[in-house]
């Protein structure tokens with residue numbers, strides 16, 4: 001992407017696009033326009049995302065075309081366009097990215113595993129905020145695992161099946 005292309009994309013996004021934060025704290029970028037060629041040019045330069053036709057609504061006389069991306073790709077592109085964005089949209093991007101960073105920090109904070117007592121920091125993903133145990137083994141302690149295996153073997157034996 002040349003700087004002219006980047007500036008063109010930022011200009012178009014300034015007028016026709018919007019940045020939103022999804023519930024799972026990811027950034028979403030979207031452009032919807034009636035000019036299909038313009039949206040397709042934007043998508044081609046971005047190198048990510050697809051262009052889809054929007055359902056025709058009653059109040060719309062012309063078909064609309066939408067391009068959108070979210071997640072890490074959206075963050076990367078937003079940061080590339082950031083220097084050319086105006087005050088309002090630039091501030092919007094900063095606000096969303098700051099909220100995301102705060103969420104990631106909170107979700108990956110140091111905690112103590114209730115099974116082994118070790119301090120650990122979960123890697124960032126959708127469930128890290130709810131992560132309680134340091135590992136699968138701790139989430140399902142050895143005694144429970146052994147008891148389960150014993151029951152399973154007994155069950156098989158009762159049914160007359162071979163146990164390996």
Ligand SMILES: [Zn+2]
Nearest residue numbers: 113116134138
């Ligand atoms: Zn543990």
